[in-house]
Amino acid sequence: MIRDITLGQYYDTDSVLHRLDPRVKLAFTFIYIISLFVGHGPWCYAYAAAFLVFVIVLSHVPVKFMVKGLRAMLMILIISALFNVFLVQGEVIFHWWIFTVSKEGIRTAVLMVVRLVFLVIGSSIMTLTTTPNDLTDGLERSMRFLKVIRVPVHEIAMMMSIALRFIPILIEEVNKIMKAQIARGADFDTGGLVKKAKAMVPLLIPLFVSAFRRASDLALAMEARCYHGGDGRTKLHPLKYQKADIIAYIVLLLYLGGMIAMAVLLP
Amino acid sequence: MELTLKNTSFSYDPGAKKPVFAVRNVSFTIHEGEFSALIGHTGSGKSTLVQFLNGLLKPTFGEVLFNGENIFDKKYPLKELRQKVGLVFQYPEHQLFEETVLKDICFGPKNMGLPKEERIERARHAMRLVGLSESYEEKSPFELSGGEKRRVAIAGVLAMNPECLILDEPTAGLDPAGRDDILGTVRTLSDTEGIAVVLVSHSMEDVAVYAERLLVMNQGSLLYDDTPRAVFEHYRELEKIGLSAPQVTYIAHALRDKGFLVDEHAMSVPELKAEILRVLGKA
Numbered sequence: 001m002i003r004d005i006t007l008g009q010y011y012d013t014d015s016v017l018h019r020l021d022p023r024v025k026l027a028f029t030f031i032y033i034i035s036l037f038v039g040h041g042p043w044c045y046a047y048a049a050a051f052l053v054f055v056i057v058l059s060h061v062p063v064k065f066m067v068k069g070l071r072a073m074l075m076i077l078i079i080s081a082l083f084n085v086f087l088v089q090g091e092v093i094f095h096w097w098i099f100t101v102s103k104e105g106i107r108t109a110v111l112m113v114v115r116l117v118f119l120v121i122g123s124s125i126m127t128l129t130t131t132p133n134d135l136t137d138g139l140e141r142s143m144r145f146l147k148v149i150r151v152p153v154h155e156i157a158m159m160m161s162i163a164l165r166f167i168p169i170l171i172e173e174v175n176k177i178m179k180a181q182i183a184r185g186a187d188f189d190t191g192g193l194v195k196k197a198k199a200m201v202p203l204l205i206p207l208f209v210s211a212f213r214r215a216s217d218l219a220l221a222m223e224a225r226c227y228h229g230g231d232g233r234t235k236l237h238p239l240k241y242q243k244a245d246i247i248a249y250i251v252l253l254l255y256l257g258g259m260i261a262m263a264v265l266l267p
Numbered sequence: 268m269e270l271t272l273k274n275t276s277f278s279y280d281p282g283a284k285k286p287v288f289a290v291r292n293v294s295f296t297i298h299e300g301e302f303s304a305l306i307g308h309t310g311s312g313k314s315t316l317v318q319f320l321n322g323l324l325k326p327t328f329g330e331v332l333f334n335g336e337n338i339f340d341k342k343y344p345l346k347e348l349r350q351k352v353g354l355v356f357q358y359p360e361h362q363l364f365e366e367t368v369l370k371d372i373c374f375g376p377k378n379m380g381l382p383k384e385e386r387i388e389r390a391r392h393a394m395r396l397v398g399l400s401e402s403y404e405e406k407s408p409f410e411l412s413g414g415e416k417r418r419v420a421i422a423g424v425l426a427m428n429p430e431c432l433i434l435d436e437p438t439a440g441l442d443p444a445g446r447d448d449i450l451g452t453v454r455t456l457s458d459t460e461g462i463a464v465v466l467v468s469h470s471m472e473d474v475a476v477y478a479e480r481l482l483v484m485n486q487g488s489l490l491y492d493d494t495p496r497a498v499f500e501h502y503r504e505l506e507k508i509g510l511s512a513p514q515v516t517y518i519a520h521a522l523r524d525k526g527f528l529v530d531e532h533a534m535s536v537p538e539l540k541a542e543i544l545r546v547l548g549k550a
Contacts, residue, residue: 185349185350185427
């Protein structure tokens with residue numbers, strides 16, 4: 001299960017999206033999420049789906065990778081669908097004991113699931129096409145105005161990039177430790193909830209130990225290279241907007257405009 | 268005991284259009300009490316291969332047989348196999364988790380469902396085998412040195428009384444003294460306990476003296492499967508695949524080229540020394 005999480009995993013290939021400035025991709029994620037909440041009704045979602053397909057095609061990332069991220073979300077999707085199906089009131093089409101299913105309920109459930117799926121895929125596109133380093137650079141640059149009110153933007157960005165960087169490392173570590181313990185006869189798959197939770201101890205303790213060890217090694221390595229926070233720190237590759245970035249912004253704004261127009265004009 | 272790989276291949280992405288194989292069509296048999304070494308350059312597929320041997324990875328093609336039975340048959344008790352075929356991973360000290368050394372070593376026997384007294388007895392026996400004195404029993408595994416931790420981890424696998432012990436790079440990251448210590452311990456296990464050992468390594472120097480049999484891997488394929496002497500005959504080919512024969516082999520060959528007819532099969536410094544003395548004594 002742990003192996004299926006794609007969030008925060010970069011897919012290395014070359015595409016227009018990969019080359020875009022990370023700030024544009026951040027904007028894409030925000031605008032896309034906003035558009036999903038602005039829009040309502042099947043037409044708006046069809047429009048959002050079309051745009052998503054367009055972006056996925058541009059990204060050159062196999063659809064397989066996008067869908068993988070959804071598998072971890074499956075429970076949440078099912079629960080939110082069930083809640084909507086049973087709790088939304090409206091024209092009754094099915095009734096049994098305390099369960100009532102209405103036409104509106106099914107409609108909202110479907111739209112809710114679609115919206116969640118788009119949300120997850122939309123935001124994983126950013127992480128799939130942007131290296132963690134670029135992503136934090138982009139975040140740091142676009143949040144810089146917060147420094148005025150003493151938000152430690154650089155430090156937060158650094159922490160985020162380290163956290164993202166550690167996800168694949170820790171996943172690999174989990175796999176390794178799991179195998180080592182299975183070789184010693186550990187059983188992670190069978191038994192009830194309590195037994196399964198207990199079985200996690202031989203996995204979690206070595207994992208924490210190794211996470212702390214890695215963190216302290218990293219801190220040492222950073223200090224050895226004179227890291228002292230963001231003040232006065234310059235960049236090897238400062239972010240600069242290119243022509244493609246401007247075009248991407250225009251496309252994004254047109255998309256958002258289209259969505260707002262549809263939301264306002266369509267019933 | 269007999270552990271056989273039969274035409275095994277493995278791809279991490281078998282669904283791909285052109286799957287890349289980490290292991291290609293490898294077959295060999297590990298016999299009772301045998302001390303063999305699996306050698307290969309980084310990325311030659313050795314770490315993948317050893318995971319077939321205790322059923323952690325299922326080969327994409329081919330079979331793994333333990334005493335003639337296919338271990339990937341639906342009803343085969345893999346858990347029991349993993350007790351008989353002990354696998355010690357690279358940097359095994361990273362898997363320690365209990366409060367005390369003794370408890371950690373008991374983890375394997377506990378998973379086998381043994382009663383408490385027997386677990387402790389086995390753990391103590393395993394500790395003696397790897398050369399840890401009783402004073403270690405109540406220590407926390409996290410306060411030991413790297414070499415000691417590794418001993419604890421190896422003891423943790425030994426406590427299951429395996430018939431075959433596979434060690435993946437057991438000397439990685441140890442200093443020369445720690446390396447000789449561990450290798451000596453493994454040798455003793457093979458000699459006195461009759462455990463079949465498969466030592467995975469990329470260093471010929473490490474294994475030349477210890478192993479009776481060398482399995483040389485290159486790019487996923489098994490290149491040689493022979494005695495160390497016979498394998499080192501191919502020292503020029505070994506160089507091409509990023510390995511090398513032990514240094515004494517080179518000295519012996521250089522001496523022969525200069526007309527000193529020493530036996531080029533000498534594999535350790537004392538052996539070669541004796542050879543040189545013999546040749547000089549005659550001359």
